[in-house]
Amino acid sequence: MTALFSAHQLAKRFGDRLVLQDVSFDVEEGQVHGIMGPNGAGKTTCFNVLTGRYQPDGGTVMLRGNDITGGSPRAIARHGIARSFQLMNLFDDFTALENVAVATRSLRAHGFGFWRDAMSAGDAYERADAILLRVGLQDKASLRAGSLSYGDRRALEIAVALAGEPVLLFLDEPTAGLGAEGIARVADLVTELKRHLTMVIIEHDMRFLFRLADRISVVHWGQVIARGTPAELRENVWVQRSNLRQLTC
Ligand SMILES: Nc1ncnc2c1ncn2[C@@H]1O[C@H](COP(=O)(O)OP(=O)(O)O)[C@@H](O)[C@H]1O
Numbered sequence: 001m002t003a004l005f006s007a008h009q010l011a012k013r014f015g016d017r018l019v020l021q022d023v024s025f026d027v028e029e030g031q032v033h034g035i036m037g038p039n040g041a042g043k044t045t046c047f048n049v050l051t052g053r054y055q056p057d058g059g060t061v062m063l064r065g066n067d068i069t070g071g072s073p074r075a076i077a078r079h080g081i082a083r084s085f086q087l088m089n090l091f092d093d094f095t096a097l098e099n100v101a102v103a104t105r106s107l108r109a110h111g112f113g114f115w116r117d118a119m120s121a122g123d124a125y126e127r128a129d130a131i132l133l134r135v136g137l138q139d140k141a142s143l144r145a146g147s148l149s150y151g152d153r154r155a156l157e158i159a160v161a162l163a164g165e166p167v168l169l170f171l172d173e174p175t176a177g178l179g180a181e182g183i184a185r186v187a188d189l190v191t192e193l194k195r196h197l198t199m200v201i202i203e204h205d206m207r208f209l210f211r212l213a214d215r216i217s218v219v220h221w222g223q224v225i226a227r228g229t230p231a232e233l234r235e236n237v238w239v240q241r242s243n244l245r246q247l248t249c
C-alpha cells in the first residue's frame with residue numbers, strides 16, 4: 001500500500017548550519033504519526049519545510065502520489081494539508097464561530113477558484129458550527145476568541161485548521177502549556193479526529209504520544225534516529241537510555 005504522505009531525505013540549512021540533514025517518514029491514511037525529539041532537534045523546521053514556509057534544500061514530499069516539494073503554503077493547503085499555528089492565526093476580537101467561518105470562506109476562495117463566492121456567509125457559519133461541535137466548543141461559539149481560556153484557544157486553533165477540510169493535519173506540540181485536564185482533552189480530541197483524518201503530531205509529552213500514535217519517528221540532530229510503533233520504540237536503545245522509558249511503561 002502506498003502511503004498517503006511521505007517525506008524523503010529532507011534537508012534544510014540556515015546559513016552554514018544543517019538543521020535537517022536526512023528526515024524521511026511515511027504516513028498511512030487514517031494513522032497518527034508522532035514526531036518526538038529534544039528541543040532544537042529540527043522538528044518545527046521539518047513542519048515548516050513540509051507546509052511550504054521554507055523551501056527544502058533537498059528531499060521530496062509526496063501527498064497521494066503528487067510531488068508537492070517546495071510548494072507555497074497556499075499550494076500545499078490546496079492539496080489538503082493543514083497545520084496549527086500556535087495561536088498565531090486567531091482573531092481575538094472575533095467570536096469563536098467567526099474565526100472558523102472566516103477561515104472556511106477564505107480557504108475556499110483561495111483553494112478552489114471555481115467555488116469562489118459560491119459559499120454564502122450562511123453556509124460558512126453552518127459549517128463553522130459543525131466544526132466547533134467537533135472540537136467541543138459548541139457552547140462557546142459566540143464568545144470572543146480573546147476571552148477564551150488557553151485550552152479553549154488551543155481547541156479553536158485546531159477548529160480553524162479543520163476549516164479547510166484537510167486530509168492531513170499537522171499539530172506542533174498541541175499539549176504545550178496545558179495541565180493534566182487540558183492534555184486529556186486534546187487526547188480525546190485527537191482520538192475523535194482520527195476517525196476521519198490523518199495526523200502528524202510533534203509532541204514532547206511522551207505519555208500522550210505513546211498512547212495516541214500508530215507510529216513514531218524520533219528526530220535528533222536533524223535526522224530520524226529511531227522509528228517504529230510505540231511498542232517497538234519501548235525496546236529501542238535510544239529511548240531506553242533517555243528517561244523516556246519510565247514515562248512510557
Ligand atoms: N529561520 C531560522 N533561521 C535560523 N535558524 C533556525 C531557523 N529556524 C530554526 N532554526 C534553528 O534550527 C534548529 C532547530 O529548530 P526547531 O526546528 O525549532 O527545533 P525543535 O522544533 O525540534 O525544537 C534550532 O537550532 C533553531 O535555532
Ligand SMILES: [Mg+2]
Nearest residue numbers: 043044045172
Ligand atoms: Mg519546535
